[in-house]
Amino acid sequence: RAFNFSAGPAALPVEVLQQAADEMLDWHGTGMSVMEMSHRSREFESIHQAALADLAELLDLPENYRLLFLQGGALAENALVPLNLLGARKVADYVVTGSWSHKSQLEARRYCDVHIAATNEKKAPTPHQAGERIGIPAFTDWHMSADPAYLHLCTNETVNGVEFFDIPHLGDVPLVADASSHLLSRPLDVTQFGVIYGGAQKNIGIAGVTLVIVREDLLDRALAICPSAFAWKTVAAHNSMYNTPPTYAIYIAGLVFKWLKRQGGLAAIEARNIEKAQLLYQTIDASDFYINRVEPAVRSRMNVPFYLADEARNDDFLAGARARGLLQLKGHASVGGMRASIYNAVPLAAVSALVAYMQEFERRHA
Numbered sequence: 039r040a041f042n043f044s045a046g047p048a049a050l051p052v053e054v055l056q057q058a059a060d061e062m063l064d065w066h067g068t069g070m071s072v073m074e075m076s077h078r079s080r081e082f083e084s085i086h087q088a089a090l091a092d093l094a095e096l097l098d099l100p101e102n103y104r105l106l107f108l109q110g111g112a113l114a115e116n117a118l119v120p121l122n123l124l125g126a127r128k129v130a131d132y133v134v135t136g137s138w139s140h141k142s143q144l145e146a147r148r149y150c151d152v153h154i155a156a157t158n159e160k161k162a163p164t165p166h167q168a169g170e171r172i173g174i175p176a177f178t179d180w181h182m183s184a185d186p187a188y189l190h191l192c193t194n195e196t197v198n199g200v201e202f203f204d205i206p207h208l209g210d211v212p213l214v215a216d217a218s219s220h221l222l223s224r225p226l227d228v229t230q231f232g233v234i235y236g237g238a239q240k241n242i243g244i245a246g247v248t249l250v251i252v253r254e255d256l257l258d259r260a261l262a263i264c265p266s267a268f269a270w271k272t273v274a275a276h277n278s279m280y281n282t283p284p285t286y287a288i289y290i291a292g293l294v295f296k297w298l299k300r301q302g303g304l305a306a307i308e309a310r311n312i313e314k315a316q317l318l319y320q321t322i323d324a325s326d327f328y329i330n331r332v333e334p335a336v337r338s339r340m341n342v343p344f345y346l347a348d349e350a351r352n353d354d355f356l357a358g359a360r361a362r363g364l365l366q367l368k369g370h371a372s373v374g375g376m377r378a379s380i381y382n383a384v385p386l387a388a389v390s391a392l393v394a395y396m397q398e399f400e401r402r403h404a
């Protein structure tokens with residue numbers, strides 16, 4: 039198989055794909071595919087419960103948090119966060135560090151007043167500017183509104199390659215994180231957050247299931263207009279079975295969680311992710327041929343955007359990569375250039391092959 043650097047839907051562990059293929063027609067002697075099972079069957083319930091238990095173990099989940107499997111993706115949660123959390127409040131605070139958090143605050147404006155507590159937007163350079171690096175505003179420069187319902191941030195900006203490694207303490211204001219693209223890439227102190235959400239199609243599994251981790255005391259704040267199937271309290275009360283959940287996607291997520299446990303859990307996967315990211319950033323920094331504009335302290339370990347100094351060579355670079363089995367390296371359309379997403383399922387061998395190709399391409403063209 040080729041090495042796949044897609045930002046999402048992204049590479050899955052080969053063992054997971056193989057197991058899903060082996061079990062496709064007949065899951066554990068039931069004569070059915072998981073796709074064909076009632077979500078209320080004993081068989082699916084066992085799959086669901088195992089997935090929840092393994093995820094709770096991986097996350098070291100505190101007792102007062104609930105794990106919910108929803109649908110709609112992270113973008114639906116951008117609306118469902120205010121719908122579930124505003125209560126009697128009228129204002130929510132947002133921190134903007136890239137295009138996904140920008141989108142989150144735009145969506146929230148449909149439901150409440152949005153106060154931007156901090157932003158790096160003016161600093162975001164285009165690939166052609168030699169200007170300032172993209173970073174995260176210092177916490178001392180965050181200015182919150184008087185009584186926000188919550189503060190939202192995107193803890194890993196998939197497009198811009200900016201990741202939070204430190205999380206501020208905000209007193210009683212619940213912190214809400216879109217962690218779509220780095221959830222399960224390293225240990226996480228869940229207690230720092232009121233809500234964590236993410237689509238599954240990066241480190242969790244396949245598109246179709248959305249994970250919401252919510253602190254129980256926040257379940258009572260939904261607006262009356264919040265759709266029942268997306269009201270976290272309703273979903274929690276029905277153990278994610280208020281309506282038909284995305285059963286096959288939950289099954290695949292369960293296989294990924296078991297795979298993660300076999301890798302040694304989140305601390306072990308973090309060590310591998312650090313090694314992969316360092317190799318790639320060192321290669322970029324060692325050369326004038328490639329450029330990454332994110333401040334080193336907040337460079338994402340999952341999504342590594344980079345530019346060729348001579349962008350006229352972009353198509354050439356991508357074609358050569360494809361010919362070597364290095365797939366889906368094209369940067370997001372909004373920022374151009376290249377992006378290597380190196381999620382959990384991308385092995386060190388993939389990054390080594392990419393680095394070797396980058397060095398070879400540079401030697402040929404520098």
Ligand code: PLP
Pocket residue numbers: 045046110111112113114138192194195196197216217218219237238
């Ligand atoms: N937020 C982040 C950080 C993402 O990376 C993505 C998708 O790539 C989204 C939101 C959108 O997620 P979805 O397509 O599941 O709605």
